Amino acid sequence: MTELIYDVAVLGAGPAGIASAISARRFGARVLLVEKYGMVGGMSTTGMLNVWCGDSKSKIFNEIVSKTTKTMPSGRRVFAPEVLKPLYIEMLENAGVETLLHTTVTGVSVENGVIKSVTAYNKSGEMQIKANTYIDCTGDGDVAYLAGVPFEMGRSDGLTQPVTVEFMIGGVDDSRAIYREAHVDDKLKAKMQEYLKDGKIPFPVGMIILLESLEPNVAYCNMTNVIGIDGTNAFELTKAEFEARKQIPKIIEFLRNEVQGYENCVAISSSVYAGVRESRRFKGGYTLTPSDIQGARTFDDWLVYGADYCFGVHNPNGKVENISEKPQETGGTYTIPYGCFTPVGVKNLMLAGRCISGDHYAHSSYRVMPICFAMGEGVGTSVAYAIKNNKVATELTLEDIKNVQNLIK
Ligand SMILES: Cc1cc2nc3c(=O)[nH]c(=O)nc-3n(C[C@H](O)[C@H](O)[C@H](O)COP(=O)(O)OP(=O)(O)OC[C@H]3O[C@@H](n4cnc5c(N)ncnc54)[C@H](O)[C@@H]3O)c2cc1C
Known part of the structure; x- marks a missing residue:
């Protein structure tokens, strides 16, 4: 079996993974970044999103924004995924990160709370990846799961937010098209209810979420919706893919018939996979709570600062009333402490991205991409710092963390 040996395996x-890898490399570690699809970027590219929700104080995120993003009259910060793709590649190459695509993590070997190796599979067969420290940025926390770290999923009844296939709509008349919030009025919402009642649109579709884009005559659509899906179960994910993709022609029909500026619209592309908003949240040294966010709490041992987004739970029951449409405001920018990134029971594993230690409602705020970039930056830097100083990444002192903060501020 091929053996790959690095300081850090992301x-x-x-x-979260891109920022972790670049940060760890910029601070001197030899880094391997592993990705199961043929493209880096996760939800921002293969997931076909085009809006940064919220914000954070991340140098890497700000660098990306300055090169790709336009603030629209709606206030939304919009990017084009096709522009992000080569930019990410350039940033990874310039930093000197070694990247391995088309490679899926399939196993973890743990001895006495230490990961000895991670097994990954690709067309060349099985590979064994050995690193001083591993950073789990798989979204679902596949590495932490395989290493046996305890986790929770969903709210108290176990239900998670819906799964969505994002898609691009062409043939939109930019001069007349309406978009979410700005123009989706009660009349149009009532029309959607009529379509649902008549079975012309299948429940739980119902939200009208159309987003302006940087590409001419194109809108992005976040309207497919599948509920009751465990995003870590391939059978359920297959069901979600089938259901969501069958919803697309019906949504297009609704838009063509009822929505100004979409009379001649067509679906031109869709995400590589159904996007999972919420799955495993691992138990860490600290669990972020809604009151930490609501209170805009500043932890002494923060690894993320300047995090900013409302609580936005897309209704797990699929009802049309959707909290994300009426976001519950937080108390201002907040921090995320070191303990949220250190999974219990495994010494040389750190978490970054939506799988960190937090509760269901707190997760609905910190899961957005700008905050995930900041997590990667904080975690990647602290791991490189630990290696450089012969320390264990999950056992840093407050003094160490203050040193890391000075590196990322
Ligand atoms: C439908 C939907 C709409 C959203 N809309 C927005 C929005 O408009 N704006 C916003 O800011 N945020 C939005 N979010 C939230 C945000 O996109 C995610 O929470 C964020 O991307 C999480 O970042 P991450 O790095 O943790 O995970 P991801 O972006 O999911 O990246 C994880 C990466 O790990 C790879 N991977 C997974 N398992 C393995 C494995 N076993 N081996 C190797 N690689 C693996 C995946 O292929 C992927 O590239 C949305 C999320 C969803 C699902």
């Missing part, structure tokens, strides 16, 4: 190349 598993998963979404916003």
Whole structure:
């Protein structure tokens, strides 16, 4: 079996993984970044999103924003995924990160609370990845799961937020098209209810979420919706893919018939996979709570600062009333402490991205991409710092963390 040996192995190349890998490398570690699809970026590219929700104080995120993003009259910060793709590649290459695509993590070997190796599979067969420290950025926390870290999923009844296939709509008349919030009025919402009642649109579709784009005559659509899906179960994910993709022509029909500016619209592309908003949240040294966010709490041992987003739970029951439409405001920018990134029971594993230690409602705020980039930056830097100073990444002192803060501020 091929053996790969690095200082740091970052598993998963979404916003958290890209920022973790670049940060660890910029601070001197030899880094391997592993990704199961043929493209880095996670939800920002293969997931076909085009809006940064919220904000954070992350140098890497700010660098990306300055090169790709336009603030629209709605206030939304919009990017084009096709522009992000080559930019991410350039940033990874410039930093000197070694990246392995088309490679899925399948196993973890743990001895006495230490990961000895991670097994990954690709067309060349099985590979064994050995690193001083591993950073789990797989979104679902596949590495932490395989290493036996305890986790929770969903709210108290176990239900999670819906799963969505994002898609792009072409043939939109930019001069007349309406978008979410700005123009989706009660009349149009009532029309959607009529379509649902008549069975022309299948429940739980119902929200009208259309987003303006940087590409001419194109809108992004976040309207497919599948509920009751465990995003870590391939059978249920298959059901979600089938249901969501069958919803697309019906949504297009609704838009063509009823929505100004969409009379001649067509679906032109869709995400590589159904996007999972919420799955495993691992138990860490600290669990972030809604009151930490509501109170805009500043932890002494923060690894993320300037995090900013409302609580936005897309209704797990699929009802049309959707909290994310009426976001519950937080108390201002907040921090995320070191303990949220250190999974219990495994010494050389750190978490970054939506799988960190937090509760269901807190997760609905910190899961957005700008905050996931900041998590990667904080975690990648602290891991490189630990290696450089012969320390264990999950056992840093407050003094160490203050040193890390000075590196990322
Ligand atoms: C439908 C939907 C709409 C959203 N809308 C927005 C929005 O408009 N704006 C916003 O800011 N946020 C939005 N979010 C939230 C945000 O996109 C995610 O929470 C965020 O991308 C999480 O970042 P991450 O790096 O943790 O995970 P991801 O972006 O999911 O990246 C994880 C990466 O790990 C890879 N991976 C997974 N398992 C393995 C494995 N076993 N081996 C190797 N690689 C693996 C995946 O392929 C992926 O590239 C949305 C989320 C969803 C699902």
